[in-house]
Amino acid sequence: MALPMRRTLVALHRAACSSRKSAECLDVRHPLPLFMPVRTKKRYFIPPAVGVRGQKEVNLEGKARAAGVVFRQQYMERTINIACSAGVFDPYVPPEGDARLSTLSKEGLKQRTEQIRQSAASQLAIRKIKEYDSVFTTKDFAVRAQEIFLEAHNALTQFNKEKLHSLVTERCYPEMTRGNRYKSIRWRFIESLEAPRVVHARCTDMVSKGNLYGQVTVRMHSKQTLAIYDRFGRLMLGSEEQPKDVLEYLVIERHLTNPYGQWRLHGKIVPSWAPAKDPVIKTLIIPAPKLKPWEEFDSLNYDVPKPAAVQWYK
Template identity: 85%
Template sequence: QAQTTSSMSEAKQLTSTCNAELALDVRHPGPLFLPVRTKKRYFIPPAVGLKGKKEENLEAKARAAGIVFRQQYLERSINIACSAGVFDPYIPPEGDARLSALSKEGLKQRTEQIRQSAASQLAIRKIKEHDSQFSTKTFAEQAQEIFVEAHNSLTHFNKEKLHSLVTERCYPEMTRGNRYKTIRWRFVESLEPPRVVHVRCPDMVTKGNLYGQVTVRMHSKQTLAIYDRFGRLMLGSEEQPKDVLEYLVIERHLVNPYGRWRLHGKIVPSWAPPKDPIIKTVAIPGPDLKPGEEFDALNYEVPKPEAVQWNK
């Protein structure tokens, strides 16, 4: 039996060596490389020229192939130092005028004022529990000082001081689009003494996380001039002051012992007049100069556009 097993192993070795020699033989008619499928393609990119045709649902196609798409989470950062907006915003009466209580509109306005003042008194009590020095008589002047300091910091691009005077919600609204512009703002005088017209004390996230929001009516005279990056005037004037009626919202995180009253936003009534249009800078093309010629700006006249008849 031992001799038979040894003879069988020797025969196998001879056959394997013969097969190897045949595979290495160039004259062998068999293929040298065999195609082997190593990986299955679950996703095939779309063919060229399918633009304009109906797109397939790639997510359903991937699920059918056994691939699960990862869920996309739209995360947004949360800041508890200030609220996300103005809670129960104050609605100024149209024209900011007092109507006669004998008329139907005046009676409706008077009842709305009484209802709003009752809710404001409850909010003032909550604010005084956390801020004992709060008073509606002195707070209006304090809010006006915060407003003036915040705009002065904006004109001088003092970011550190501006962050201490405005909330994290108001900061991007004030600084958006001012990177390459020059702002000249000045507070001339106050036409009417500022007064508190609306007080709210909402909570956010949890029940005890209180925020104090005070709306202050301010009627003042201001000057504003905005220059573009080329130094050309875009909006307003530095010499001509304008009367401005504003409703400022001042907020404070009452639970935070180190919290401060900061500018949170403005309430723009629906009956407010539209803003002045922005003067845009337009490049005027010059003459086509030949090599060796110089441009004389004094002798060059700007070509006027030809009149075009527009038909409806």
């Protein structure tokens, strides 16, 4: 009985000596902290470990759902603009040889008769337009359409976006401005070869019944000049001195049910028999000779290298 008691006392003595030695070894200048940091706020997002990001796919939506965070639903629908229509309703088909055939000739008289026969739908559309626009007349509207055309192209050459938006529809705006960011446009209207006239009219609803859009096609035959320069000032297309006869069919549109709607340029109709456009003049860089630091370039005595002849086989 005395032996186990003695062993217990020896063990306690050794433990006390070891704790006394450890306390002596401690540095008094750096005491132990008197408080322990405790996390009181839950972290909803834990950043990924280093080197694990590209190894496997992480389901962020599942992790967020488990953490109690709701992801916003992603909508794949495309926005719709109801200020204008998306295209041309029943586009006008210009007769072949228009502006070249006289009404006194046999072919010209035949075209005029066919145009009168197909104008019944246009008369119904004009009546519908007059219900919403009481001052609409085909004679005055043709002149107004030409003014809209001139103001829109002048705003395009001056890059006046605010004014251009008020003169053309949202469908026509990207078609007129696409690719013109670093180019200089020089356009000029010289004269009208023939008085503009209304040749086609349509009135159709969109999205819902009663949401009416009116489209009027105006024939305009005029003389214009056009020159387009690239960002380096080199001529790409046309000429500023040489005028050309241009026959155009302009489509003017208005949202009739909108009390603040205005007639704006919506597009152009290009007939299938129209001549092809002039090709764009491409500018190339002529390679200069490689000079040494002590040499100077003499452009008068330099011969431009010509490409070697290549035989092409079929």
